[in-house]
Amino acid sequence: MLYQARVRRDPEAFGKIYDAYVSRIYRFIYFKMQSKEEAEDLTSETFARLWKYLQEGKPVKHLGALTYQIARNLVSDHYRGQTDRMILSTDAIREEEATEPNAAAAFDTSIDAATLERSLRLLKDEYREALVLRYLDELSPKEIAVILGKNSGATRVLIHRALQALRVVMRTPSKI
Amino acid sequence: MTDREIKNSLRALQGVRGIGDPDDAWKRRTREQLLSKIMQDLMASPAAGWSFAASEWVRLLFPQAFTRFVFRPALVSVGMLGALLGGWVTTVSASYNSLPGDRLYAVKIAAERAQANLVLNPGDRVRLRVEFLGRRVEEVAKIAERQVPGKASKASVAVEKMKEEISTVQEQIKTLKQSKPDQAVEVAKLVDRKAGEFNVLLSSSGREATAEVQSAVKAAKDLMTDASVQAVAVLVENRGDAAVQISASALKEKVQEKITAVAAENPAESVALDEAQKRLAKDDLAGALSKVGEVTSRAASSTPPVLPLVETVPTSANSITLPLFGQVTGSGTSSTTPLPDKNVSSTPR
Numbered sequence: 225m226l227y228q229a230r231v232r233r234d235p236e237a238f239g240k241i242y243d244a245y246v247s248r249i250y251r252f253i254y255f256k257m258q259s260k261e262e263a264e265d266l267t268s269e270t271f272a273r274l275w276k277y278l279q280e281g282k283p284v285k286h287l288g289a290l291t292y293q294i295a296r297n298l299v300s301d302h303y304r305g306q307t308d309r310m311i312l313s314t315d316a317i318r319e320e321e322a323t324e325p326n327a328a329a330a331f332d333t334s335i336d337a338a339t340l341e342r343s344l345r346l347l348k349d350e351y352r353e354a355l356v357l358r359y360l361d362e363l364s365p366k367e368i369a370v371i372l373g374k375n376s377g378a379t380r381v382l383i384h385r386a387l388q389a390l391r392v393v394m395r396t397p398s399k400i
Numbered sequence: 401m402t403d404r405e406i407k408n409s410l411r412a413l414q415g416v417r418g419i420g421d422p423d424d425a426w427k428r429r430t431r432e433q434l435l436s437k438i439m440q441d442l443m444a445s446p447a448a449g450w451s452f453a454a455s456e457w458v459r460l461l462f463p464q465a466f467t468r469f470v471f472r473p474a475l476v477s478v479g480m481l482g483a484l485l486g487g488w489v490t491t492v493s494a495s496y497n498s499l500p501g502d503r504l505y506a507v508k509i510a511a512e513r514a515q516a517n518l519v520l521n522p523g524d525r526v527r528l529r530v531e532f533l534g535r536r537v538e539e540v541a542k543i544a545e546r547q548v549p550g551k552a553s554k555a556s557v558a559v560e561k562m563k564e565e566i567s568t569v570q571e572q573i574k575t576l577k578q579s580k581p582d583q584a585v586e587v588a589k590l591v592d593r594k595a596g597e598f599n600v601l602l603s604s605s606g607r608e609a610t611a612e613v614q615s616a617v618k619a620a621k622d623l624m625t626d627a628s629v630q631a632v633a634v635l636v637e638n639r640g641d642a643a644v645q646i647s648a649s650a651l652k653e654k655v656q657e658k659i660t661a662v663a664a665e666n667p668a669e670s671v672a673l674d675e676a677q678k679r680l681a682k683d684d685l686a687g688a689l690s691k692v693g694e695v696t697s698r699a700a701s702s703t704p705p706v707l708p709l710v711e712t713v714p715t716s717a718n719s720i721t722l723p724l725f726g727q728v729t730g731s732g733t734s735s736t737t738p739l740p741d742k743n744v745s746s747t748p749r
Contacts (some may be wrong), residue, residue: 250422359410
């Protein structure tokens with residue numbers, strides 16, 4: 225697919241790359257943004273930039289890592305341009321969506337999805353990013369290390385600490 | 401609440417619409433928009449070349465580490481051996497007549513660089529560089545005379561190469577002055593003599609050419625004049641040295657020639673050149689050359705910008721930085737250093 229997209233410039237091959245990564249990238253961005261719309265916009269922009277990058281002929285070592293890296297840079301650019309960022313958002317609309325019957329059925333554990341989302345948002349960026357990549361996107365610590373620019377050991381420690389931090393937040397309902 | 405429960409809950413978020421999973425309609429819509437934009441881009445730009453496809457195949461067939469540490473070095477070694485043993489002489493000979501923009505031009509420059517690096521004596525090395533400078537001048541002249549595609553851009557690239565060569569010669573003379581002043585004087589004489597020849601060659605070139613090409617030739621002439629003035633400045637500075645072997649009157653005459661020649665090319669600079677003339681009348685050769693040098697430096701630094709030989713491709717996705725995968729960086733071009741403003745002898749070149 226990568227060869228087809230880069231060399232043959234095959235839009236359909238790029239479409240397959242899009243299909244493979246769109247949900248993960250959306251999730252990755254979603255937990256960094258204040259709204260679903262912002263996450264959608266940046267996800268779409270990520271793929272536009274990815275195509276552009278592939279057409280420049282630069283070497284691509286790991287397509288997944290590259291895509292996350294572009295998304296990460298776009299989020300950084302987005303926040304750099306914002307001065308009035310709300311740190312903790314408890315968007316009512318999002319809460320409704322998260323707890324709609326269909327979603328609730330899929331969420332079969334004892335922890336409420338909206339609570340978990342709010343808890344995640346209370347974590348610092350680095351922790352939230354590590355947990356999303358590890359447990360929602362199910363990437364290996366090695367892959368996460370490439371995306372975050374750390375070594376595997378440091379990434380494992382980061383995930384462990386992030387999990388501990390999440391547990392602390394969830395045990396303190398007043399914070400959520 | 402155990403770690404396992406938290407992990408399971410996080411995994412379960414994947415399927416929660418709006419949180420872990422984007423809306424299907426949005427995914428479809430975005431996909432269509434993206435592919436439609438790509439199709440438009442493709443219609444507007446040509447397909448990738450065969451060399452890109454070949455390098456991509458190598459990348460796909462061999463692991464990155466193998467390519468980087470084994471394949472690429474081996475390929476480079478074999479290529480170098482092949483070039484050195486088999487086709488070196490042929491290639492270099494064939495490249496001898498190449499011009500900027502030709503495929504073999506890079507070979508010509510690389511061969512010259514290798515040749516210069518093999519010369520141990522610094523004086524001989526500068527002489528060799530002067531010879532190369534002659535080649536650059538010939539290239540400008542040939543481009544101006546011939547009917548070649550992209551003539552204006554090739555001419556401006558050739559002038560830029562010439563500028564680099566002059567800069568190298570001047571730098572090396574400067575170094576030579578510290579270590580072997582007598583040789584520096586010899587080379588300065590050579591540069592002065594050759595500059596005259598080169599200017600004659602350039603003057604007879606490109607008379608029928610377009611304004612852009614003529615402007616490139618003019619820039620080349622300005623650069624040569626500046627280089628010759630700086631060469632004479634070296635002679636003036638070392639006039640007490642036995643190696644100069646030019647009498648005071650002959651040297652004065654030489655400075656007078658420079659003033660006259662520069663005045664003919666730069667009629668608007670009469671004030672500075674009158675001042676040079678006054679200084680010369682007072683036997684202040686260095687002062688006179690300094691004023692002339694100001695004029696030639698100004699003329700040389702107003703060289704028109706280099707026109708691109710090929711269309712440049714954007715190298716990065718706007719403001720995004722991709723530290724994992726590296727970025728392409730551009731490199732500047734060297735330029736001639738202007739003459740000292742005040743006194744030639746106080747800041748020798």
